[in-house]
Amino acid sequence: MINAELPIPLHIQISNQLEKQINNGTYREKIPSERELMELFSVSRTTVREAVSKLVKEGVLKKIHGKGTFISDKPPIQEWLSSLNSFTETVKNMGMTAGSRLLYAGEAKEAHKQINLFGENVYTIVRLRYANNTPVAIERHYYPLSIGINLQNFDLDKATIYDLLEQELSITLTEAEQFISTERVTREDAGILEILPHAHVLSAERVITDQYGRSVEWYKGLYRPDMYVFRVRTKRSLL
């Protein structure tokens, strides 16, 4: 329950608790009203509203004036396309636990497209990504062999590769061009993602360049559409 003695703010404790209750089915379509939550947690309405708006911001809940606060049926993980976020960051931002399983790491002999792009041999890393122990995405990263060799020394099962590139290898990632589409998965990938054979997934393909305009990474991710959507916010400046 909620504990005012803990150093964790009440509204964070409440929003975590609500999220758990939504995930385990305590609340289905709708959560209790703000006044009811005040009673339940013995806090003020401000605190309740702060907890709820965190979940609204994350896309978990949706308020309707005069009716109540409802659980949204959107896929639980939403990636913001306005910034270069890693899978790990994205999943953590949604309040879930990010996991990873290394499927392959080594030279990629048949990656002609990537060999062409980099102008040298290619090192590839393939990982299955989890959110709260559910498989969500297969990510295939391709690097020039000269970079890939240096990545080998790290624990690729857990690492955030972009952190390794930037902090350990001193490569500054500056730009990415990304293409988003949908495709049918191979039978093999379907098995790994625990979805039906020939199901469709969201795909994101991108090339990342460093500050000198050199191609550093070629990436392709396949995402389960029931678990992951891309989210873009555009804004026109006033004036």
Place this chain on the structure above:
Amino acid sequence: MINAELPIPLHIQISNQLEKQINNGTYREKIPSERELMELFSVSRTTVREAVSKLVKEGVLKKIHGKGTFISDKPPIQEWLSSLNSFTETVKNMGMTAGSRLLYAGEAKEAHKQINLFGENVYTIVRLRYANNTPVAIERHYYPLSIGINLQNFDLDKATIYDLLEQELSITLTEAEQFISTERVTREDAGILEILPHAHVLSAERVITDQYGRSVEWYKGLYRPDMYVFRVRTKRSLL
């Protein structure tokens, strides 16, 4: 200045005013503290904080505990609805001819989700979009009836609706939030798009709001993945 008599909430008025002052250089690196803003606008701290957090959420401002609230270095410059919105422009940029066929325009009786969002009856426009005479997308626009009635007078078969809204109806579109995913089409939509029944398409769903935070449009587009992909260019801000 701020006017409590207006039907626009104070925190919205304040956040608009702050944004203008940031854009015209009244504030450079830093905005006044929350206590100072209380004085300036004669409102409570809650109201100030609500106004400020809207701008933080949008990436305009950044708070640092114990130091103050700072203007973000590079306001994310995002091309307004360029690749996202104007289908016509996107297709023309690819060197193809954009076309359009009006499938339906009129009141939408069953659009419960949209009626809920707008709080009034709903007008809908459905168009099939072509590139070089190949059907590429079905776009469904939903508007509050009060706006939709005014759209009726124009040639919806050809018009760029966003131009009509802004130039003819004087509505200022300021924000859009878009979700990109994939789904299976209905048999009917498959026929219209000239693809196999139950094929998968790319989908984009968005809500556009005006300067007062009112929802102006609810949109859903279904795109043939063999003809259309989403392309996003991201730059990492160099902290």
Place this chain on the structure above:
DNA sequence: CAGTGGTCTAGACCACTGG
């Protein structure tokens, strides 16, 4: 009409930053 979220006030104490 009772119930909902939306807005707002006027306080209070805490945790953090810098001189």
Place this chain on the structure above:
DNA sequence: CAGTGGTCTAGACCACTGG
């Protein structure tokens, strides 16, 4: 230390939804 944002209380009135 004075000043900052972070958290929280206990109220109030409004606007909207549905029966």
